[in-house]
Amino acid sequence: MQQKIFLKRSTRKTIWFYIFILPSILGFLAFVVYPVGRSLYLSFTDMQLTRPDEMKWVGLKNYLALFSGKDPFFWQALKNTFIYAVCNIVGTLALGLLSAMLLNVRVKGQNIFRTIFYVPSLLPAVATAIMFRWVFDPTNGIINTILRAIGISNPPIWLEGASTALLTLIIISLYAFGGKMIIFLTGLNGINRSYYEAAEIDGAGYWYKFVKITLPLLSPIIFYNTIMGTIGALQVFTEGFVVSGAGPGNSTLFYVLRLYNLAYQEPYRLGQASAMAWVLFVIIGAITAVYFIFSKYFVFYENEGK
Amino acid sequence: MKKRLFLVLLCLVFAFGALSGCRGLTKGFGGGKEENTNEISVLIDNKDKTFFEAMIKEFEEEHAPYTVNAIWTAGDDIQSTQAQKIATGTAPDVIVGGDMYTEVYRRNLYDLTELIERDAEEVAIDDIVPGIMENLKDSEGRTVFMPRFFNISLLYYNKALFDADKDALLKAGITPAPEGTPEDKLHYPHENWTIEDYFKAGGVLTKSKNDVYSQWGSSTVGGWWGEWLIHLRQAGSDFMNDEGYVTFNTDEAKAAMQIWFDKAYGNEELGRPKISVAPGQADLGGFQSGKTAMEYGGHTASWARFDQIEGLEWGVTVLPTGLERRDGAEFSIEGYGIYKESKNVEGAWEFIKFMTGTEGIQKGVDAGFLAIRESAYESIEDAEKKEKTALAMEAIDPNGKYGTYAMTLPKYEYFSELANGIAEKWISLIIANDSSRVSIDEACSRIEKECNDYIELNYK
Numbered sequence: 203m204q205q206k207i208f209l210k211r212s213t214r215k216t217i218w219f220y221i222f223i224l225p226s227i228l229g230f231l232a233f234v235v236y237p238v239g240r241s242l243y244l245s246f247t248d249m250q251l252t253r254p255d256e257m258k259w260v261g262l263k264n265y266l267a268l269f270s271g272k273d274p275f276f277w278q279a280l281k282n283t284f285i286y287a288v289c290n291i292v293g294t295l296a297l298g299l300l301s302a303m304l305l306n307v308r309v310k311g312q313n314i315f316r317t318i319f320y321v322p323s324l325l326p327a328v329a330t331a332i333m334f335r336w337v338f339d340p341t342n343g344i345i346n347t348i349l350r351a352i353g354i355s356n357p358p359i360w361l362e363g364a365s366t367a368l369l370t371l372i373i374i375s376l377y378a379f380g381g382k383m384i385i386f387l388t389g390l391n392g393i394n395r396s397y398y399e400a401a402e403i404d405g406a407g408y409w410y411k412f413v414k415i416t417l418p419l420l421s422p423i424i425f426y427n428t429i430m431g432t433i434g435a436l437q438v439f440t441e442g443f444v445v446s447g448a449g450p451g452n453s454t455l456f457y458v459l460r461l462y463n464l465a466y467q468e469p470y471r472l473g474q475a476s477a478m479a480w481v482l483f484v485i486i487g488a489i490t491a492v493y494f495i496f497s498k499y500f501v502f503y504e505n506e507g508k
Numbered sequence: 509m510k511k512r513l514f515l516v517l518l519c520l521v522f523a524f525g526a527l528s529g530c531r532g533l534t535k536g537f538g539g540g541k542e543e544n545t546n547e548i549s550v551l552i553d554n555k556d557k558t559f560f561e562a563m564i565k566e567f568e569e570e571h572a573p574y575t576v577n578a579i580w581t582a583g584d585d586i587q588s589t590q591a592q593k594i595a596t597g598t599a600p601d602v603i604v605g606g607d608m609y610t611e612v613y614r615r616n617l618y619d620l621t622e623l624i625e626r627d628a629e630e631v632a633i634d635d636i637v638p639g640i641m642e643n644l645k646d647s648e649g650r651t652v653f654m655p656r657f658f659n660i661s662l663l664y665y666n667k668a669l670f671d672a673d674k675d676a677l678l679k680a681g682i683t684p685a686p687e688g689t690p691e692d693k694l695h696y697p698h699e700n701w702t703i704e705d706y707f708k709a710g711g712v713l714t715k716s717k718n719d720v721y722s723q724w725g726s727s728t729v730g731g732w733w734g735e736w737l738i739h740l741r742q743a744g745s746d747f748m749n750d751e752g753y754v755t756f757n758t759d760e761a762k763a764a765m766q767i768w769f770d771k772a773y774g775n776e777e778l779g780r781p782k783i784s785v786a787p788g789q790a791d792l793g794g795f796q797s798g799k800t801a802m803e804y805g806g807h808t809a810s811w812a813r814f815d816q817i818e819g820l821e822w823g824v825t826v827l828p829t830g831l832e833r834r835d836g837a838e839f840s841i842e843g844y845g846i847y848k849e850s851k852n853v854e855g856a857w858e859f860i861k862f863m864t865g866t867e868g869i870q871k872g873v874d875a876g877f878l879a880i881r882e883s884a885y886e887s888i889e890d891a892e893k894k895e896k897t898a899l900a901m902e903a904i905d906p907n908g909k910y911g912t913y914a915m916t917l918p919k920y921e922y923f924s925e926l927a928n929g930i931a932e933k934w935i936s937l938i939i940a941n942d943s944s945r946v947s948i949d950e951a952c953s954r955i956e957k958e959c960n961d962y963i964e965l966n967y968k
Contacts, residue, residue: 342790469612469924
């Protein structure tokens, strides 16, 4: 006769809990933790994809090589990426906030406008990138056609000019500000109307209300958007890879694009590419830490009453 | 307690990841599947799918029980995909490569020398166009690839555009055509042309009105070494010296880069008109559009495509003599090798023999590839195609009419990285059409310094 095993309700719940999260945990271990550990190891080796048998431990050589000043790709990629990141973060924050404030005004068709502004953020990055390659084509693109029509006979050559290509990619990147806009909208909706009403009774104007009420109460959202934007912008890849191919003259060579080229193009130096990945990790970590350290001076949490 | 357990688990997996950098485990992942020693894997450019599917079907019928696992890949991704497969222990049995890859895939390739000797009759090395086999040996003298196709830089021209300006071309002071040239071909490019003839003709054939160009004298190949390296070599120099360092800060290199610049902007002092597109200008669709009179260098893989374009009557000749010499045309060979750890060396070798043997090459020629075997050349029936093929074959023969005209790329494993990465950056800035333009002197100096610093840092 079979004996039934009775488990306590809480134990059964625990077992089910682990069964349900197991796929996620396994995926996390296999596709995140394991590759991260492996890339750390590889960053201390001279691993080349075409010669895995000859891989040997080289200690800090890959890291020292990056900072030796003799690798023109590394510094150019770092510079391009930082310029891009700063402009992208400031630009998308400003556009996101501005559009959120405009779309927060109660007008007829408000939701339609919100959708229209948000839709570009949903488009695949590659499709958007290819579309903008045509838009900014120096001879047949719509931008230069308009510029010529209004009398500018020598318009910029955008992606074909080493001095304008990075700027063009920055402009393209601003197109997807909708994600930040939605988060700002949520934040704006969360601000208690009574603050504004009280300020209006005291005679506060629009600008004063914006600076003294809106911005402080939105500061946690701005902080969040800044951190997420920084992490995303420093990992920019698609625009450089699809739109400009890192050119002209490596003027749009981004850090992750260089990392990719180093690992998956000749000479396939996976070891050094892994070192680059870890350097980027440290850079992002350091910047995020700085944000958090300084956040106490400019981030206002309503419930803290500061 | 649970948190601690989870943390320990995370650390264990992390450590596992780190330690698995050891080769044994990497191999283990790739070698886990059950091996089928009758299956031959190879990466194939999916743009040639029709041709290869037919060839594979025929191979499998004739060589049972062997089967081919064709890994269809975009042409530009073949080398990176192949490298990744080698690294992960899933290397294909047949490695796609060629002259430049003899060093890139150093020690990953099986020495074919004995197999070639063993099956000498089938392989028929003597049937292969002279100048090819020597370039498929690695630095230790081992033959590691069998050839399937080759490219040699040539000068392509649009006959209709040349005909339309026949009188102007003949009056432009171009070096006369060799004796015996038919009257109706006197104005076409020919083997006695110099680089200055190329400029003169290009000037006649470049058409514009109010700075809007409707026809270009010549196309320009940017983004890789295909064109500037020829100018450099023809100026009497080369990109790399025998010690493996870059030589670019030289008078020869500067003169070569002047040609590169003058194509896009002209040079009154040297009497060179603008003949080609500059950044920011429309290229009008290149040579195949029928609006560009010449293509400098080009690629023999384009022949089949050119032939399919209705109304494009094209001719081809050797490149004009450069500043010092004619030698310097880029010569590259695509071939097949065998992965050194392949479990199916015999099968892979059968496939290679099938694809690169007399019949395989013959079928390739029928499909539009260039003949690398004399027998395939002899079988060409179309007189014009035969004449063009003969020119390409003669151009690569070091003992032929044009001597050492054809030069393979430097076999240093880092050539591509330096030429496409560092050199190309500065060379593109020479012809920049905005404030980023740099002088030729600065570009040459920076190329040499940055490349050699990079070599010292990573390879010496």
